[in-house]
Amino acid sequence: MKVLVTGSHGYIGTILVPMLLAEGHEVTGLDSDLYQRCTFCGDIPRIPVLKKDVRDVEKADVEGFEAIIHLAGLSNDPLGDFRPELTQDINERGSVRLAEKAKEAKVKRFLFASSCSNYGAGGSDFLTEKTTFNPVTPYGWSKVRVEAALSRMADEDFSPTYLRASTAYGVSPRLRFDLVANNLTAWAFTTGRVYLKSDGTPWRPIVHIEDISRAYIAVLHAPREVVHNEAFNVGLTTENYQICEIAELVRETVPGCCIEYAPEAGADKRCYRVDCNKIAHTLHGFKPQWTARRAIEQLYEEYKSVGLTLEEFEGPRYMRIGHIKYLLGEGLLDENFRWTGQQYAEAVGGEQ
Template sequence: MKVLLTGHRGYIGTVLAPRLLERNHDVVGLDSNLFEDCNFLPDTADIRSIGGDVREFVRDPASKEKLGGLDAVIHLAGLSNDPLGDYRPGLTQEINAQASIDLARLAKSAGVKRFVYASSCSNYGASGDDFIDEGGDLNPVTPYGVSKVEAEKAITAIADDGFSPTFLRASTAYGLSPMLRFDLVVNNLTAWACTTGEVHLKSDGSPWRPIVHVEDIALAYIATIEADRSDVHREVFNVGQTTENYQIREIAELVRDVVPGSKVGFSHDASPDVRNYRVDCNYIARKLHGFKPQWTCRRGIEQLYEAFVHSGLTLDDFEGPRFKRIAHIKQNIEAGSVSEDLYPVRELENA
């Protein structure tokens, strides 16, 4: 298939892109490169880019022609965590919701048949301790979650016989990637343990989270575009495994067990986290037969531990602007290389 992968230089995109190429798909990318200096490993996928910021792309009259002839769009690009979403909530709505909706409409008008949207289990927000499936109430409690719900609803509304959107509500991601994120709970706790000896909890550890390895997320996207249209048209899938739901303190204990000599500790201002959801992933297992997740939390922690030790990771690396997304953005805004609206300044100067 001919596929546009937005966010191809991000945490999931740099894992998904090479796997799409291995499956002999013809892939082009679109990425704003806001985090191009945050690479933890080399990016192995050399794919052609057809644009940068998705907001600019959907306003460019030439973009419809660029989408012509594509079979599918996999739309990952967006502001991808709660701290970044809380920093400028209006930008989260503009990028994650409105630009995504505009991209879906543009893709439909260009004749693209499949549109796969990177949604999130954070849509469930504060849903309690009981398992929730795709038909459960949406209760987002952050600008990030609200933006994902808004995009899902609007893109669903334009589905028809010629345009098939699918929504992948990923569990909380973890695992090794060329563009590694350290704000994700498994990655963060493992990094703290490796660099300080303490599995450093910033909440009381009681909330539930479904988790899924980034490589398994990539498998879900591939399974979706390769599935029969009837199996994915207007469908919503929770991405993960029902057995991979943990309370945060359980993840901390697994990290302690893997990282030699580490112990669980709490931040001095640790408090309850209102985000609490326990997700049923049985539907994707029944319906999307090409999706066969491979990872467990413990195995992922072992992968991260080995990589962190090998790289010589330090606390300053992952808690500072080198890898921490919000710190990296703020540093670049202060340096003048990124505007307050998160456009690369060099692009504005050349416009």
Template sequence: MRVLITGNKGYIGSVITPMIAAAGHETVGLDTGLFEHCTFGEAPPRVPQLDCDLRDVQASDLEGFDAIVHLAALCNDPLGDLNPELTMDINYAASVRLARLAKEAGVPLFLYASSCSLYGASGEDMVTEEAEFQPLTAYAKSKVLTEQEVSRLADDSFSPVFLRNATVYGLSPRLRLDLVVNHLVASACATGVIYLKSDGTPWRPLVHVEDVGRSILAALEAPRSLIHNQSFNVGSNDENYQIWQVAEIVNRIVPGSRIEYAPGATGDLRCYRVDFSKIHRTLPNFKTEWTVESGAHQLYRAFTREGFPYEDVDGPRYQRLKQIRALMSGGLLDSSLRWVNLRQAVVLS
């Protein structure tokens, strides 16, 4: 298949693009490169690229693709709170526009990276794809609205599929540390402290970045009748954790580390336990291979091997919100997150 992957230079994209290529598909990327110079270890292999902002893509750019894997977005809750309108613009309006143009250009399959965060505050009970949406943030709302609107485009010629990923962890050349497992391991390695900002009670489903790649491959290769206009939670039933459990796993793996709670730490409203039976039942080729335990080991080994500077744990290099703020205050990005000077974007990369 000829596959366009938006957001291919990000945390998930830089892991799954080589996986899709290794499975024999032709890959082309589309990414504005916000985090292109935030590389951990070796840079990901380059692929042919549509070097444009998602908001500027044209139907003619999309002709000839068999599938689009749509990852590009402003990804995380605090980033959405920084400027909810931008999150709506890029994550929602530009995503729906991309889907419309894809349909117009005759692309039959549209795999959308959605998120289990749209279940928001669903509490202790396991939620399936049928559960009510309870988005708590601009980011989660943008995912709900995009799913709803793109779903209406489905017809005989256009199959959208909504892959609701659990919170992702694991090694990537475009590492993110604003994700709970990654942050706790990095913090334990660099400072010896596993610092919990909440009281550790909220439930969170977790999935390894390579297993996200496996779900995309399984969907790309599935018979259309099984996936047409369907939503799938992506993860596995036994990988729902309370945050304190994640802290204990990290504590066992990183020698000499200790767990600390923020003074006055309370619960986090965002709390959801997710049922992943549907994807395993529908796509038997999809199997997760990682657990939080093996993923934390992977990160620990990488951080020990490469060395992990203290200032990078909470600094702008691997924190999406801080990186964007740094690019804006340095005059490289304008207030709509467009590069002020495209040349600078290229030099940075």
């Protein structure tokens, strides 16, 4: 297929794009490249890319594509809480605008990067795609509202699918340290402490970014009637952990480290345990390859390979909210998270 990937230069996009290319798809990216200074390791995929904010997409930008994989947006709860009105503007209105332009341009398939954050304060019972949403953050609410809007747009000519990813982890050229497995492994490697800022009791489903990418590919390859206007929890049902269990896996992997709780560590109302049987039984092309233990080993080896330091880990380069605050402080972004002046000129245009 001819596929447009928004967020092509982000944490997941830089893994998904090469996998799509390997499957024979013709891929174009769309990304404002807020994290162009945040490459950790490896190469950014060299594909045609439209350097553009998702809020500014026009019909002409999406014409000729058979499918859109929409990853772009403010990527987590801290960013969502920092500027809730921009989370609504970018994640919600921007996504709906993109879908509207795609529908006008006769794009047949629209794969939306939703999230298990939709379930929010879900408790310890296993949650299916039919479970009532209970989001507790602006980020979670943005995903819920976009799913609802896209569902209303679904018809014979426009087929959305909602991929509710578990909490991501794994090595990427645009690595993030604000994800639990990546974060705890980095704490252990750089300080000898698996440092927990909550009491460790909340449940989280977690999934490797390569397996998230495999889910998108499986949806692209599936018959339309199987995925039309359907939601899928992305991950493995066996890969649900309490945060303290993830910490223990890190302790067992990183030599000489110990688990330590922050003085202010307390309960986290974000707690959900997710049933992923629907995707396993429906999308026969989706075959996850990773477990948390294996991925923590991968992260540890990568941190050793690059010589990760505490200064890099705690700095703004690989923390999404930290980097956005840095760009704002330097005057490189305006208050609406748009590039300013010369920085915009340097960020847009051309191919990667």
